Amino acid sequence: MKTKVIVSVLTIFSCYFLAAQSACSKYYPLEEGASFQYTNYNGKGKLEGKIDYNVTNVSNNGDTTTATMEMKYQDRKGKEIMASDYDFTCEGDVVKIDFQSLMNQQMMQQFAAMEIDVTGTDIELPNNLSVGQELADANVSIAADMGGMTMNMNVETINRKVEKKEKVTTPAGDFDCVVIYSENKTKMPMMGSKIFPSRIWLAEGIGMVKQESFNPKGKLTSSMVLTELQK
Template sequence: MNKSISFLSLLGVLVLLSAFSSDNCEGYFPYKEGTRLEYTSYDKKGKEEGKMIMTLQEKKSTDAGLEITMATEIVDEKNKEALNGSFGIRCEGDKFYFDMSNMIPAEMMESMGEMDMEITSDYLEFPANAVAGQTLPDGTMTIKAGLNGVNVMNMTVLVTDRRIDGFEQVTTPAGTFDCMKYSFT
């Protein structure tokens, strides 16, 4: 379930990215705070599996570009909330950046209780003007957990072989969208 939710979160961000392919940072995201985006996922038979609802909480300009805070809510097929949280994304020049640590649900962090958690991560980079066949930089995230000064867990997540596979139009009940196909291991 957590892997699916992390993937859905990343997918939602990629849809935002692919929907506004331009070299203007503001083109990546909705312009207005409070804007709500809803993404519904379906199984192979067309039955609804759940939704991800993202709301632009805060947008601020920086010297380097733009920083956005998005609130997320993930609900199951019965419209029952499964997870909620927020994540930050940024745009600088013609590149969009997503902090890999955003892929860890807040509930997972809270479940660690009294453990000391240290997360270091890269920002996954996406170009504004992607080209089919283009390779992208790898990403790494390291999680260290300790209790009373004793290290009890080290985990490293690698996102490698990142590539823009191509582009296609996807038709949904909300309309037809130009989308970027992206793969990684």
């Protein structure tokens, strides 16, 4: 069960990080006070929950902009089940997210009895995107001390590429997007290695507008759309 929760956390944030514009960011509104709400659905289109993001603490140092993204997740009944915050960094013409900052104590409090070490590389997204463009891979590794033994898990985000351009309509409006395809390759004890494809729709000045996740056989397992936007 704990392993499933860690994977869920990683999946949520590897997809939802694209919710954060400054002089160095073409796609993400790193503007203090900007807020976004996404609605989550399962593979059959049934409501699963909602995620609210709010941009705070924007600071500039030379050509680097850093902002904090506050996140609250509520289930389909409106009960808040997770709250967290993490940092975005925009440097030059690339936005980065620090995975270690996402795996904070609040999110991992259910593993209080376990010592967890998280390492990895940031996901990067440049301002200039064109169809067919390949993007850098990223990875996250977790080592959890289970009292006498260590559980190791690795999640690689691979085969990232700009797949196409597409217009998307959501309750928040109509958006011209680029579509980024990627695969999350997970390796866990007793589960082996599995690949989970996903697609993200990005709009300039907005960030993520839509996201779809699939199981290893290509069946849609969840989706998320932008339902509210305030800048």
